[in-house]
Amino acid sequence: MVFAVKLHLFRVSNSNNEVVFSKGALQKLGAAPGEHLSFKIGACHRFSAKAAVSTDRRAALGLPSDVFDELGLALIDGLHVKREGDTIHIGPTIGIMGAGKFDPERRHQQDMLNYAQTQGYIAFLFSPEDYNWATNTITGETMPGHRQPGLPLPTAIYNRIHTRDEEHKLRVEAIKNRMRALGSHIYNPGFFDKWEVHEHLMHGQKLRKYLPETHRAPTPALLKKILGRHHSAYLKPVDGRGGKMLMRLTKREKGYRLQWLTDLSCPHANFVQLEDAFEFAFCHTSLDQYLVQQSLDFSSFDGRSVDCRVQMHKDISGTWRCLMIGPRVCAHGCISSHFSQGADIVGTDDYFINAFGKKADTVKAAVEECGFAIAHRMDEYHTSPIGELGLDVGIDKSGHPKLLEINAKPGRMIFLDPRHAEARVSTLEASIDYGAFLSGFGEDPE
Known part of the structure; x- marks a missing residue:
C-alpha cells in the first residue's frame, strides 16, 4: 500500500498554474520545486500543475483557487495526498x-x-x-x-x-x-434475493449450523413435512423487506393458524385443513416468489420472543467488524420484530444475562462468531464490494444462533434508542472510512 500524508489545505490566488507545497510535504512526496505533476481527484478528475514551495512550517498544500472553489473545499481543514508515479492523488x-x-x-x-x-x-x-x-x-x-x-x-x-x-x-x-x-x-451494490443468499451460504459447509431449514416454492406436502418437524414455519417473500408480506403457519391441536403482517397489525385466521390455509395464503401470490423457513424455539425476554440485529461493517482497513448486537423484543402476539409492529429494544447485556445467565458471554461470543462467518462468506456473493450487513439472528433456548435474514441496507431505527448511540456513531464512521479504503487511502489492519 502507498501511504498518504495529511496536509493542511489552503487556497492559492493567482497561482500561475502552480500547486504550492510546504517544504516538508514536498519531501514526503518525493517531488521537487518546479516539477510538473499530474493531479487526480476522484475517479476521473485530473489537472496538471507545477510544484512550488511555500514558507509554511506546517505540512501544507495550496490548491489553485479555481480547483479549490470548484470542489467546495473551504470546510475541509486538511486533505490526504499520496504519490504514485508522476500522479499525485488527492482525496479520498x-x-x-x-x-x-x-x-x-x-x-x-x-x-x-x-x-x-x-x-x-x-x-x-x-x-x-x-x-x-x-x-x-x-x-x-x-x-x-x-x-x-x-x-x-x-x-x-x-x-x-x-x-x-x-x-x-x-x-x-x-x-x-x-x-x-x-x-x-x-x-453495497443492491438488495439481496433471499433464496440466492441462502443457496450461497449453504455451499459453505461450516455455515450450515447457522442456517434454519429453508425451501423455495412451498407446497401443502412440503409444509406438512416441515410442520411435522418444527411445529410452525415462516413464509417469506424472496424479495421482501421490512417484514412486508411475512406470514407464519402454526400447527395446532385441531387444525392450523395462519398469521400475517399488515402495516399496523398482525391478524390471523384458523383452518381445519392445511390445504385451506395454503389456498388462503397464496391465492393471489406466485409460489415461486416465497420461501418457507422453519420457526425457531426462540429465547425470550419478559415472555416475548427475541431476535438480534447484528451490525457488521468494514473499516478503513477493509476488515469486517461487529459493531453492534441489538436485541429486539417482539410485541405480544406478533410474528415480527420490526419496530412498525410494536417491537421493543432491550439492553444487550440485560437480554443475554436474563436469557442465558452464566452462559451469557459464551452465547454472545457465538453470535459474533456467526456474524463474522456470514460476513466473510458474503464477500464472495457479489462482484462489487459490500461494506455493511445487517444480520437478523435468532438464538434458541440452548444458546445456538441461527441466521434469519441478511439486510443489504440495514435500517437505522434501532439507533434511535440511546443505548445504541455509541454504535450509531461507530457504524456511520465505519461506512465513511470504508469509502476511504476503497479510494486508496486506507490503513493496514491492526
Whole structure:
C-alpha cells in the first residue's frame, strides 16, 4: 500500500498554474520545486500543475483557487495526498448516494458528512438525478442546504438507495454502470434475493449450523413435512423487506393458524385443513416468489420472543467488524420484530444475562462468531464490494444462533434508542472510512 500524508489545505490566488507545497510535504512526496505533476481527484478528475514551495512550517498544500472553489473545499481543514508515479492523488472522494432531500436517512447522512470533513475527506450527498452525463460531474450537497455543481465523480460511492423499485429503474442502473466504468467503486451494490443468499451460504459447509431449514416454492406436502418437524414455519417473500408480506403457519391441536403482517397489525385466521390455509395464503401470490423457513424455539425476554440485529461493517482497513448486537423484543402476539409492529429494544447485556445467565458471554461470543462467518462468506456473493450487513439472528433456548435474514441496507431505527448511540456513531464512521479504503487511502489492519 502507498501511504498518504495529511496536509493542511489552503487556497492559492493567482497561482500561475502552480500547486504550492510546504517544504516538508514536498519531501514526503518525493517531488521537487518546479516539477510538473499530474493531479487526480476522484475517479476521473485530473489537472496538471507545477510544484512550488511555500514558507509554511506546517505540512501544507495550496490548491489553485479555481480547483479549490470548484470542489467546495473551504470546510475541509486538511486533505490526504499520496504519490504514485508522476500522479499525485488527492482525496479520498466519497459520495453518499440516496434519495435526495426527502431521504428518510437524511440526518444520519449529514452526520456522515460532518465526520468526513473532520477526517479530511471530500464527501457529499447526491441522488442519481444529480449525475451529469456530459461532464461526469455531480451536483452534490456538501453541507446542509448547500448544493454545489461540478463536483468530481467520487472514487467510492456508498449506495443507500433504500427501495428496490428505485434501485431497479433503468436510469439508475445505467448511471451506476457508467460510474463503475469510469472507475468508481460502488459499495453495497443492491438488495439481496433471499433464496440466492441462502443457496450461497449453504455451499459453505461450516455455515450450515447457522442456517434454519429453508425451501423455495412451498407446497401443502412440503409444509406438512416441515410442520411435522418444527411445529410452525415462516413464509417469506424472496424479495421482501421490512417484514412486508411475512406470514407464519402454526400447527395446532385441531387444525392450523395462519398469521400475517399488515402495516399496523398482525391478524390471523384458523383452518381445519392445511390445504385451506395454503389456498388462503397464496391465492393471489406466485409460489415461486416465497420461501418457507422453519420457526425457531426462540429465547425470550419478559415472555416475548427475541431476535438480534447484528451490525457488521468494514473499516478503513477493509476488515469486517461487529459493531453492534441489538436485541429486539417482539410485541405480544406478533410474528415480527420490526419496530412498525410494536417491537421493543432491550439492553444487550440485560437480554443475554436474563436469557442465558452464566452462559451469557459464551452465547454472545457465538453470535459474533456467526456474524463474522456470514460476513466473510458474503464477500464472495457479489462482484462489487459490500461494506455493511445487517444480520437478523435468532438464538434458541440452548444458546445456538441461527441466521434469519441478511439486510443489504440495514435500517437505522434501532439507533434511535440511546443505548445504541455509541454504535450509531461507530457504524456511520465505519461506512465513511470504508469509502476511504476503497479510494486508496486506507490503513493496514491492526
